[in-house]
Amino acid sequence: MTKIIIDSQYHRDQFDDWLAGGKVEDKGKTYYWSAQDSNYGFGWEIEPTTEGNWNDISEDKFNKIITLVEKCLYEHRAEYVF
Secondary structure: OEEEEEEEEEEEOOOOEEEEEEEEEEOOEEEEEEEEEOOOOOOEEEEEOOOOOHHHOOHHHHHHHHHHHHHHHHHOOOEEEO
C-alpha cells in the first residue's frame, strides 16, 4: 500500500502562486516532496526533498507517484491511497 499525504497547500497572494508539501508512505518508508504552481499554465512542479531517499524507488513507480501527487493537488485532496 502506498499513501500520498498533502500536509500543506496554500496560495501566496504576493507572488500569485501556490505552494504545497507532503509525503509518500510506501512499505514502511517515508518520502517527502514539495511543489509549486506559478499559475502561468505550466502546472505543478513537484520535486523530492532532500529529507527522504528517493533512490530506492523505480523510475516507473516514481513517475506514477508524481502523477498521483499532481492529481491530488488539482483535486484538493489531502490523502490518497493506492
